[in-house]
Amino acid sequence: MKQYLHQCSLLFSFILLAFAASANVRLPAIIGNHMVLQQSGIVNLWGWSDASEKITIRTSWDTTTYTTTASAEARWQVAIRTPAAGGPHRITIKGNNTIELEDVMIGEVWLCSGQSNMEWSGDNGLPQTLSEMPNATNKQIRFFHVPRTTSRHPQDDVKAQWVVCTPEDMKRFSAIGYFFGKEINAALQVPAGLINASWGGTPAEVWTPEPTVTANADLAAAAKKLTPQQWWTVRPGAAYNGMIAPLAPYGIAGVLWYQGESNVGTANTYTPLFTAMIEHWRKAFGKQFPFYFVQIAPYSGYGKDNMGSALLREAQTATLVLPRTGMVVTTDLVDDIADIHPKMKKEVAHRLAQLALGDAYGQKVATYQSPRYSHFSEEKGRMRIHFTEGVAKLTIRGGALKEFYVAGEDRIFYPAAAKIEGKTIVVSSKQVAKPVAVRFAFTNAPQPNLYGENGLPAVPFRTDKWNDVLTVK
Numbered sequence: 472m473k474q475y476l477h478q479c480s481l482l483f484s485f486i487l488l489a490f491a492a493s494a495n496v497r498l499p500a501i502i503g504n505h506m507v508l509q510q511s512g513i514v515n516l517w518g519w520s521d522a523s524e525k526i527t528i529r530t531s532w533d534t535t536t537y538t539t540t541a542s543a544e545a546r547w548q549v550a551i552r553t554p555a556a557g558g559p560h561r562i563t564i565k566g567n568n569t570i571e572l573e574d575v576m577i578g579e580v581w582l583c584s585g586q587s588n589m590e591w592s593g594d595n596g597l598p599q600t601l602s603e604m605p606n607a608t609n610k611q612i613r614f615f616h617v618p619r620t621t622s623r624h625p626q627d628d629v630k631a632q633w634v635v636c637t638p639e640d641m642k643r644f645s646a647i648g649y650f651f652g653k654e655i656n657a658a659l660q661v662p663a664g665l666i667n668a669s670w671g672g673t674p675a676e677v678w679t680p681e682p683t684v685t686a687n688a689d690l691a692a693a694a695k696k697l698t699p700q701q702w703w704t705v706r707p708g709a710a711y712n713g714m715i716a717p718l719a720p721y722g723i724a725g726v727l728w729y730q731g732e733s734n735v736g737t738a739n740t741y742t743p744l745f746t747a748m749i750e751h752w753r754k755a756f757g758k759q760f761p762f763y764f765v766q767i768a769p770y771s772g773y774g775k776d777n778m779g780s781a782l783l784r785e786a787q788t789a790t791l792v793l794p795r796t797g798m799v800v801t802t803d804l805v806d807d808i809a810d811i812h813p814k815m816k817k818e819v820a821h822r823l824a825q826l827a828l829g830d831a832y833g834q835k836v837a838t839y840q841s842p843r844y845s846h847f848s849e850e851k852g853r854m855r856i857h858f859t860e861g862v863a864k865l866t867i868r869g870g871a872l873k874e875f876y877v878a879g880e881d882r883i884f885y886p887a888a889a890k891i892e893g894k895t896i897v898v899s900s901k902q903v904a905k906p907v908a909v910r911f912a913f914t915n916a917p918q919p920n921l922y923g924e925n926g927l928p929a930v931p932f933r934t935d936k937w938n939d940v941l942t943v944k
Contacts, residue, residue: 494521500629502721504575505574505575507576507633508576509577510577515549515721522542522545523543527564528564530561531560556661560576579663581648581665582725583648583667586670586671587812590645599650600816607649611661613636615633619714623708627717647823648727652664666721669729669730671702672702674697674734676690678711679748683751684707687747694707721756727765729819731767734783763797767783769917778941781912781913782938799841802917842927856934868922872889872891876910877909878909879905
């Protein structure tokens with residue numbers, strides 16, 4: 472009898488403990504100590520509790536009290552107003568229990584994503600990161616590093632935490648993310664929060680919700696061509712579900728993206744895929760944020776056709792029709808064209824930061840737009856290439872212009888002579904009496920030398936749509 476009563480007592484205690492635990496207010500990892508909240512706007516705080524539990528939120532920056540009641544699914548969400556940049560602040564969240572969030576900064580939050588060129592850090596031996604380590608103690612910069620995670624369904628949390636920038640944490644974090652954040656912090660004098668959710672080798676399909684891919688016959692067919700790998704997933708939606716979905720709807724300023732190398736073989740569907748991915752991310756976060764991406768760098772190992780990655784770069788350029796997108800060109804930031812991982816991450820981050828400062832933040836920045844092809848006009852024995860508005864001047868770095876090719880109606884491309892005339896380029900070849908098409912830097916590993924007056928390289932392009940015709944060097 473005593474044993475029975477003892478067992479009943481233990482069971483009753485267990486039930487009480489289980490009930491108490493389930494009733495506690497809980498927060499996702501993205502909402503925690505040391506986090507950075509997006510300044511001067513409305514941001515979301517959310518979590519779980521008991522069903523119908525009353526939740527009260529107070530902040531140290533004003534006297535407003537926010538209240539809500541958890542849903543029948545035991546989930547709650549509150550939109551709060553943030554002040555101008557500053558901190559540290561405190562947030563108190565109270566239900567059946569109380570959570571005190573400390574050292575909360577208000578500033579600019581950017582999500583960094585993509586594959587290895589975004590993911591790489593000092594742990595990968597990047598010299599720029601290693602030399603920066605002694606100077607990397609900065610309480611104004613915070614990191615949130617999402618671990619590589621997959622799921623068949625969208626998840627609501629990840630195993631990660633916000634940390635203050637120290638040399639060791641910086642060494643492990645995305646080099647591009649860190650250098651971008653450092654520049655934004657210095658230029659705007661506001662705290663910078665960097666979220667890194669990237670995974671080397673991953674194609675864009677895994678960052679796009681699976682229904683978006685499978686609902687489109689062309690995207691679904693391209694996804695089936697992806698070769699299974701040992702080190703990364705190729706399943707549509709897998710990384711989105713595990714690494715991006717749990718972050719929404721956290722308030723962010725925008726997204727930095729460096730990916731595309733693993734989609735060279737399916738470049739013909741990259742534009743609609745990439746476009747759909749960007750649109751879905753914006754919908755998930757509830758904001759038409761800026762989305763800035765890096766055009767993949769020249770690399771000689773993409774294959775023998777000499778045009779696969781050129782088609783991918785073209786597909787990336789075509790995505791610029793989406794509002795609030797921007798692209799960084801990297802044709803001149805390659806130390807070794809036989810290496811798919813260029814080491815000049817600081818320079819890439821600088822161009823992204825200049826793009827953000829000039830476009831998103833409205834700063835007076837002269838160096839954030841590369842010259843981009845607009846249209847051509849035919850002249851006797853030559854073609855004149857025009858660039859988008861805003862190109863004040865075109866310049867050459869080192870000798871004559873390189874990487875221009877011209878073809879006639881026979882569709883055979885020959886190296887062309889090119890010269891700058893005002894804001895245009897005139898292209899011709901003695902081997903082509905009547906040119907009808909021009910290509911610039913349209914190969915796997917181009918090394919062009921055409922720049923804008925602002926020091927940024929021109930965007931690779933072609934005037935034709937002959938996908939079965941190679942550019943022969």
